[in-house]
Amino acid sequence: MQPLFLEPVFKERIWGGTTLKKEFGYEIPSEQTGECWAISAHPNGPSVIKNGPFAGMTLDKLWSEQPKLFGNPEEKVFPLLSKILDANMDLSVQVHPDDAYAMDHENGELGKTECWYIIDCKEDADMIFGHSALTKEEFIEQIGNGKWNELLRRVKIKSGDFFYVPSGTIHALCEGTLVLETQQSSDTTYRVYDYDRRDAEGNLRELHLEKAIHVTTVPHQDSDVTPKVEKREGVTVTTFVDSEFFTVYKWEISEKANFCFDDRYLLLSVIDGDGAMIYHGERYPLDKGAHLITPVGFGAFEIEGNCNVIVSHT
Numbered sequence: 001m002q003p004l005f006l007e008p009v010f011k012e013r014i015w016g017g018t019t020l021k022k023e024f025g026y027e028i029p030s031e032q033t034g035e036c037w038a039i040s041a042h043p044n045g046p047s048v049i050k051n052g053p054f055a056g057m058t059l060d061k062l063w064s065e066q067p068k069l070f071g072n073p074e075e076k077v078f079p080l081l082s083k084i085l086d087a088n089m090d091l092s093v094q095v096h097p098d099d100a101y102a103m104d105h106e107n108g109e110l111g112k113t114e115c116w117y118i119i120d121c122k123e124d125a126d127m128i129f130g131h132s133a134l135t136k137e138e139f140i141e142q143i144g145n146g147k148w149n150e151l152l153r154r155v156k157i158k159s160g161d162f163f164y165v166p167s168g169t170i171h172a173l174c175e176g177t178l179v180l181e182t183q184q185s186s187d188t189t190y191r192v193y194d195y196d197r198r199d200a201e202g203n204l205r206e207l208h209l210e211k212a213i214h215v216t217t218v219p220h221q222d223s224d225v226t227p228k229v230e231k232r233e234g235v236t237v238t239t240f241v242d243s244e245f246f247t248v249y250k251w252e253i254s255e256k257a258n259f260c261f262d263d264r265y266l267l268l269s270v271i272d273g274d275g276a277m278i279y280h281g282e283r284y285p286l287d288k289g290a291h292l293i294t295p296v297g298f299g300a301f302e303i304e305g306n307c308n309v310i311v312s313h314t
């Protein structure tokens with residue numbers, strides 16, 4: 001068995017930039033690259049296995065053809081999606097549906113609960129998280145009157161912050177933010193407000209107000225997630241969230257640390273520093289910007305070096 005390293009897929013966005021190249025050395029398609037789909041089995045951009053016997057295979061194919069690697073799961077589709085987002089400009093204000101709504105209205109797609117680890121951001125950065133309406137009527141009225149400043153709640157952010165964004169939460173990343181996002185494997189976004197921006201052809205992007213109003217949680221609910229920090233030899237483990245959709249950790253490794261995971265597969269993304277994974281006598285480099293999966297049954301491994309890794313599992 002080997003760790004499965006993945007080749008990301010990049011997405012150009014009107015709000016994207018070049019930070020994914022500057023920070024991680026990725027070959028990006030243009031100066032407006034917004035998203036790195038790092039660990040993805042979603043049909044809109046599956047990542048490809050880079051090494052070992054499954055090299056060249058997309059993750060969705062691996063999921064269906066080698067179910068043992070994932071513990072013979074019941075789910076038809078790989079449930080998670082890890083991305084890095086370069087918000088060079090403000091993203092549209094948006095909301096995502098839950099599983100039940102997406103199943104009925106988006107051809108059986110999963111809902112989208114997501115979470116963000118702020119890798120880096122400009123000084124005094126903020127984001128939109130939640131709204132002030134107390135009833136649906138008030139929410140609809142404020143949208144109708146374009147009272148965005150009154151309606152949308154702004155929150156200050158700094159690097160190292162973590163936000164859990166359940167489906168139904170109004171949100172938007174704002175200019176100057178680099179984020180590692182862990183989410184359900186879904187590509188369904190309902191746009192509420194796009195700052196009246198026009199694309200290269202002079203067109204406004206489509207809004208999805210009716211669906212957005214339907215799925216938005218009113219009044220806004222702040223989710224109660226408190227990170228837990230545990231230190232042991234060579235590593236500080238911060239558990240950011242342990243939810244019904246995913247568990248997300250940060251491992252801050254210094255020098256050398258030992259791990260053992262057997263009964264679940266892990267998604268790992270190296271967001272800072274570099275090191276190497278030592279597994280059954282083989283050495284696998286963990287460069288900044290590397291993304292990998294350790295399959296079910298992987299067992300004990302060691303990570304050497306000084307690096308920060310965002311780790312998730314279902």
Ligand code: ZN
Pocket residue numbers: 094096114171
């Ligand atoms: Zn979102």
